Amino acid sequence: MFPAALSTGIQYASLNFPVDEGWTRYNGLQQLTYFITVFVAAPVSIITGFMQGPAISNRLGWFGRVLDRQKARSIHFISFLWFVFFIVAHGVMVFVTGLRQNTNHMFAGVHDESWSGFPFFLLAMAIIVAAWLWVSPFTLRNARLVQKTGQFTVGWIKGLIEWFDPRSQMTEKDISPYLWPNGTMPNSPEFDSLIAGNFESYRLIIGGLVEHPREFSLADLKALRRQEQITTHFCIQGWSGVAKWAGVPMRDIMNIVKPAPEARYAVFYSIAEGGDRGRYYDVHKISNMRHELTILACEMNGEALTVLHGAPLRLRCENELGFKMVKWISAVEFVDDFKHLGAGQRGYNEDHEFYGYRMPI
Incomplete structure (x- = not known):
């Protein structure tokens, strides 16, 4: 031959x-x-x-x-x-x-x-x-x-x-020496003021279809139960990286605000705008908010979260692609539908870049 x-x-x-x-x-x-x-x-x-x-x-x-x-x-x-x-x-x-x-x-x-x-x-x-x-x-x-x-x-x-739910975590030796930052940075006097004040005046507003609407300061959130996890970040652009994240489990937040039975989705709003202008947001199924690896992270690799990576607070929802993990979170709203938000496609990138309706990894 x-x-x-x-x-x-x-x-x-x-x-x-x-x-x-x-x-x-x-x-x-x-x-x-x-x-x-x-x-x-x-x-x-x-x-x-x-x-x-x-x-x-x-x-x-x-x-x-x-x-x-x-x-x-x-x-x-x-x-x-x-x-x-x-x-x-x-x-x-x-x-x-x-x-x-x-x-x-x-x-x-x-x-x-x-x-x-x-x-x-x-x-x-x-x-x-x-x-x-x-x-x-x-x-x-x-x-x-x-x-x-x-x-x-x-x-x-x-x-x-979607039943194929990844839950595995990595080890300290797997942590990437560099994790690429994505997203359009916040550009406003209000955010500059938050940075200058070391985020002491920051407030996370949680409302919508909940029994107990709340505002949390960064100190309030850090006083709650802390969860740490080493996971892989998967970007839709094709790159990936491993980091250690720490923050408040989203299920603990939900236990405090108590979403109403008709609440089916959690909408995360960013302080930043998207690439085509307009407020960046993303929608998650409420069942995903109860996932054991869904946290509001304020730490990365053992240190306070940097502004480049979403400070003061960013979402880590490890069974989702990276663009759905909203950075610079300003508010969370529980809703029964998302058709009235943006173009009604379940998120900023879904509205503007025709990303798919289902994005679990």
Whole structure:
């Protein structure tokens, strides 16, 4: 196999092509190429694709740490390059080794010198080009419709997968030396005043459908039960990092304010604006607020939370993607629905960037 593949490769490289016997059998180089594509590149792409899924990476423990998201991305990219090479090389060879015979094989199922397959090849290419020319501008003009169509077709599948609840934590040695900060920083005199006063005048307002609306100072929150956890932050942009967070369990806050039975969601409002202006907010299911790893964090890696990472207070909801963990929290509102908020899509990024409706990792 390998000597035959090498010999065939030399013939192709010299442009002295070997006799084409593809109708009956593949030469050594073709067999080796197809073997790599089907039995190596495809499984590698599938496995590394799954390992980029935060829930899967989180749930598989040591294997998720060995083949973490970043390693999986790099390997996945290499396998992707193989497929690009295979498609380009395959397409070129179809043209240069006998377009008429090859299109007969692919589109007419015959092995002769006729032109019976070529018209079907041209028709297929015309349909593809026409579809692309129509679909591209249509999807840009109707982005929300495309999003709703996607929700209809795969939303229920994502809903079934939500039972896959990652709860694993990391160790001190896994903490990343640097955790990338994201988000548009607060830019207001009021926030500058909070920083100057070391957040002593900060108040977290909790209201909406609750029995006991409350305002908490930072000192009030720090006086409550403290929970510490070492977890992986998964950004929707593809990067990840590990940090140790500490703060107040959200379920303890709920025990104090007592959400009403009709309260189904918790809305977190930020002091900061989003990238397209307007107040940044995000909506969470109330059941998620009772998750054992959902806290209002005021510490990171054993120190007070920095402004860059969301001080004075940020949400850590470890079964969600990073953009849903609101930083610089100013208020929490319990509601029965979110359709009246923003564009009614469950959060600032969902409103502006067409992120999916379901975002648990």
